[in-house]
Amino acid sequence: MKKKKNIDIKPGRVLGISENKYDFLMFLIVFIAIELLMSVGVITPFYKTIVIKICIDIVLALGLNFITGITGQFSLGHAGFMAIGAYIAAMLVLKVSSSFVMVLVGTVLGGIAAAFLGFLIGIPTLRLKGDYLAIATLGLGEIIRITIQNIDPAILGGAGGLSGIKLYSKFEFVFICLFITYFVINNILKSSYGRACVAVREDEIAAESMGINITKSKIFAFVVGTFFAGIGGALYSGYVGVIQPKNFGFMKSIDILMIVVLGGLGNINGTIIAAIVLDIVSFALQEFSELRMILYAILLVAIMLIKSGETPFFVKLRNMFSLKKKKLGESEE
């Protein structure tokens, strides 16, 4: 018998990645647990909406994390791509049929359309770096939103948006989408395609000299990220039932970016935890929406001061405190 070779496929420093067999089990356990808690009534219908919102936000954030965290390309236009997915799925479900098949088609098409646009837009913009790229993507996100708003209201509803969309984003459907997102992104990261993206983030000059077409890798990352933005948008339509251009403004992009930054740039599991934490906090602060903005501001400043980088913010905070304790005990300095 040929011995099974033990190849090492974990990518070095994309934190928060685990082996697939356990992933699947973990997701299954979480799924069953939530289903159980829902049937028993511990998770009330209100809490259920929070759970669904969290799942959608994770899909969105994992997409942005691929662009910004893993490939190092700062994008502030995620909500624009989300809008593409949201409107395509909503239109199909509203105008064609509200069957599950159409929901599925709408979601996939929403992702594909967003990715296609991401591809077209990525070619010119990804030549820009840092702040310039951030501003360009911010502008593009706004252009998408304003375009939707100004298309004949008879088609896309103008500023009033689309309403009466069937609430198709049931927990089961959203959770499966989340699992697929996680699965796809994890496996890409454990392949040469993902490693090339990480290399671009680490050092563009070295990456290019080692044979990586950095423009191609950046566009690839953008396509993957915007694809999941589209999927997330489609799920969002079926979650809220009413979509308006103003839901996909700059602030929505910031919301998603906050999750990615808090979870640690490039950190998959961190992104998931950050989405859970932030969503719970913002639901708790729902009545004081201004407070949420203040909280964001404080968090952002704290992140800048602490420079958590790839480590999740919470972990960094915890480490800081435990480190201090250790230092006192060891009396090194």
Add this chain to the structure above:
Amino acid sequence: MAILNVKDLTKNFGGLQAVSHVDIEVEKGELIGLIGPNGAGKTTIFNLLTGVYTPTSGKIELKNQETGDLIKINGLKPYITSSFGISRTFQNIRLFKELSVLDNLRIAMHKRCKYSLFSAIFRTKSYRENEELFYENAINILKFVGLDEKKDELADNLPYGEQRKLEIARAVATGASVVFLDEPAAGMNPSETEELSRLIRDLRDKYELTIILIEHDMKFVMNLCERIYVLDFGTIIAKGEPNEIKNDKRVIEAYLGEDV
């Protein structure tokens, strides 16, 4: 016939002529030294040959290993020259610091990735076979340079000398036939330098490389290199075997005060 043929290579940065009318001819399997005082234009030549800079004028030709014909590579981007078999290290080490030693090498093999994205997502046979190949290849090179036991360590955590070695290993991992080493011995102590000297020669023999290196350590260059080009103010002032270079008047002048 030469594997690398550089004719009349010139590079201007605004008013500064960093490299002017340089001719270099390298045979397959040679170990060439490129020396010269600080600011002579050595690194600029590497940047021109690897595609980081576009030459102002001149011609760079590389022999295709398979077909044997000459390809003009000036102005091509680094990832394209890399696909023609050119690789390099950097004067200021440019490793993927936050990645493991193993991943640094696997990234260098990216262009040999044969599987599709679909295969990657669904872990098909071609994905596994290809990754196994990458892994084995990486481990072999790491063993050769003596870093296999550190494969899971972050590149940034390696001691300086080992980072230099890893960068060379990474350049070899691309499958290159022509490798440029920019000051590989910089910052190393004499015993490390000696070991590196052996390593470079062994790598050349094992992987059938053609190596061109820049180095300020004269003892290192004179012992290791078979032929040497001397650059001063962007022009080649002398070329030849170490013995000829040592006694060349113009070289001694250029290095005035330095121990040649």
